[in-house]
Amino acid sequence: MSQFLRPATVEEAVQMKKDNPGALYLGGGCWINNGARKGQGESLISLETLALKSCEKKDGAYVLGAGLTFQQMLDWKDCYAPLKDALMFMSSRNMRNQATLGGDIGAGAERACLLPLLLALNADLELAGGERLALEDYLKNYPKAGEGPLILNVRFSPGKGHAEVKQVRKSAGGLVVLSAAVWMESKDMPLNEARIFVGGTVEGIQRLTGLDGALGAGSEGNLEKAVASLVKMEGDLKGSKEYKSYVCGVAVSDCVRSCREALK
Numbered sequence: 001m002s003q004f005l006r007p008a009t010v011e012e013a014v015q016m017k018k019d020n021p022g023a024l025y026l027g028g029g030c031w032i033n034n035g036a037r038k039g040q041g042e043s044l045i046s047l048e049t050l051a052l053k054s055c056e057k058k059d060g061a062y063v064l065g066a067g068l069t070f071q072q073m074l075d076w077k078d079c080y081a082p083l084k085d086a087l088m089f090m091s092s093r094n095m096r097n098q099a100t101l102g103g104d105i106g107a108g109a110e111r112a113c114l115l116p117l118l119l120a121l122n123a124d125l126e127l128a129g130g131e132r133l134a135l136e137d138y139l140k141n142y143p144k145a146g147e148g149p150l151i152l153n154v155r156f157s158p159g160k161g162h163a164e165v166k167q168v169r170k171s172a173g174g175l176v177v178l179s180a181a182v183w184m185e186s187k188d189m190p191l192n193e194a195r196i197f198v199g200g201t202v203e204g205i206q207r208l209t210g211l212d213g214a215l216g217a218g219s220e221g222n223l224e225k226a227v228a229s230l231v232k233m234e235g236d237l238k239g240s241k242e243y244k245s246y247v248c249g250v251a252v253s254d255c256v257r258s259c260r261e262a263l264k
């Protein structure tokens with residue numbers, strides 16, 4: 001039987017999920033109300049009344065409520081600048097008013113634009129019940145949309161480092177070819193230690209490691225080629241494997257260059 005459930009507390013929401021196997025937590029509903037979730041989530045558990053909307057920056061650490069919409073995060077005066085760039089990847093304001101941070105994570109790696117950046121920042125999640133889990137582990141443990149436990153807050157600390165994001169689309173506002181994010185602590189940081197994540201690969205989101213070995217002399221041109229040879233792409237309607245690998249090399253190289261500039 002389909003139900004629309006309105007818990008008054010986090011505990012009630014978790015209990016409702018236990019009592020209704022297959023029910024889905026409802027954030028903004030962008031993904032849930034899309035035809036893609038056929039056959040899943042006959043019952044919905046609204047998160048609207050749970051006040052998951054905190055926006056906090058303390059000692060350089062950010063704590064963001066999972067119920068914040070993309071636009072609410074953008075409108076926050078202390079929003080972390082690279083996060084603003086990633087939020088703007090969702091180019092429609094109507095969608096930004098609807099989509100939530102928790103929903104972007106819950107919808108899974110294939111769809112989300114924020115995940116490469118949050119992974120590059122080594123974000124972790126505060127779950128209902130107080131457990132803390134690295135975002136990377138949440139995505140590994142619950143790869144299918146809607147399977148994961150309730151996320152209350154997302155936390156990250158950029159420290160002294162700098163992050164950059166880039167997205168490539170087929171056309172303005174069109175299908176996303178890839179999203180890349182890089183975090184570096186210093187301009188001389190070896191690329192093996194930088195956190196480099198690319199969404200849109202055959203693995204969903206791929207962490208690029210082993211770049212130093214593939215680089216040789218270290219010019220930007222070499223970096224583009226090294227990234228193109230490491231990233232696992234396949235051809236589809238968004239472009240050939242060769243094009244996607246090449247453009248990924250350019251995007252990651254741009255991010256690395258901008259990080260190094262910012263950290264001078």
Ligand SMILES: Cc1cc2nc3c(=O)[nH]c(=O)nc-3n(C[C@H](O)[C@H](O)[C@H](O)COP(=O)(O)OP(=O)(O)OC[C@H]3O[C@@H](n4cnc5c(N)ncnc54)[C@H](O)[C@@H]3O)c2cc1C
Nearest residue numbers: 025027028029030031032099100102103104106113146151
């Ligand atoms: C037409 C279309 C265009 C899109 N464009 C973009 C885009 O440009 N960029 C982008 O990043 N994404 C895009 N998406 C993907 C998706 O809509 C977004 O990822 C969005 O952020 C989902 O947020 P929501 O709050 O609407 O999620 P919902 O649809 O409410 O939920 C998505 C999933 O997350 C789960 N969930 C929701 N909140 C939580 C929580 N607090 N804890 C645990 N699980 C939770 C739900 O149960 C569900 O499985 C698009 C989707 C569609 C249909």
